[in-house]
Amino acid sequence: MAEAEKDPDFKKWRERTDAESDHRHLVHQRGLHGLSAEGLAQPAITNLSSYGFPNICNKSIPLYFVPAPGNMTPEYVFLHNYIYRRWVQPYRSEIEGGRFICEFFYLRDVVHSQYADSDHLDPTQDTIDEFISLNQALCAAIEAFRTLYLTEPIVPRARETSSERDNRELLIKDDEHQRYLLQHLFKALLLIVPPVRCRYQPSAEMGSLPVFLVRTGVEEDLSAPIDFQVIPQDKILTPATELKENVIKVTLETAVDFVSALEAREAAAVGLRLDPALFGGSTSHLVDMEKYPKWDGRGEEYDRRIMTHHEERELRRMRQIKEGNYYRHPSGAIFFGITEEEYKRQTGEK
Incomplete structure (x- = not known):
């Protein structure tokens, strides 16, 4: 190891894989946001926090999903793991500034009365139009946030904690050169995951x-219009509802590949809408692929160990829910691996 420490290529490899680990942690831990349509509209800015702003920026598109009852956390973990692993190019993906293919949003004020009647709930065109309006409100909130709240002097916000205020002060200094930008694709394209029944399957099968x-x-x-016709006909699915030409139903695998191609197209045509130099420079060309042909290091380890652990935990909890081996406390907390009777016997609660 001492000899390796002196190798310039090893130092570059370590810098990159450390960056990959930090990036994976960031996009997973801060990549999920609960949205309220009413909160975005009254007014648009009130539902966006000083923590949400930098994490939503620099993402290519929004992914909206309405989790089935009791299914939000596992669905997010499975979706995140699949999408990340389909998208990432080890050592080569542009990851500076938290760049990622998507940001995840779940709607927390929607109830599915039809959930028990169908494995999938395809949205109607009216629902699609509501998602478009929601995204427009979200984009307006992001654009307004910088103008209203990332300025000196600090403008007070209603119900803002001291921690959020401190975070805004840091953002003002950090965003001097606009390191956080709403991507053009984010305004142009949405990915919607309809409600599905709990699936006891690993992320590898989510495609x-x-x-x-x-x-x-x-x-x-954009450098050119978005064209769904480039998607092969045999990869297009038939929706259960009548939809306009601005909507297409495909598998998650096809969607990720399509958006990845759009990312590459826009980067080739107009460059990255985020200068990696603002974050100390790009790490995407540091690693000598001939010397390090296999993905390894902290980035690979984070994916293989930590993210796999998250997934296995959620799969285990879902099995326990299916078997009735859990207790939902009146407070809303869920205790896994224990029945209501066992919980009350151990705690003495009545």
């Missing part, structure tokens, strides 16, 4: 999950 890609019509800042 077949039916999803919807939605063009919003806001494409003037």
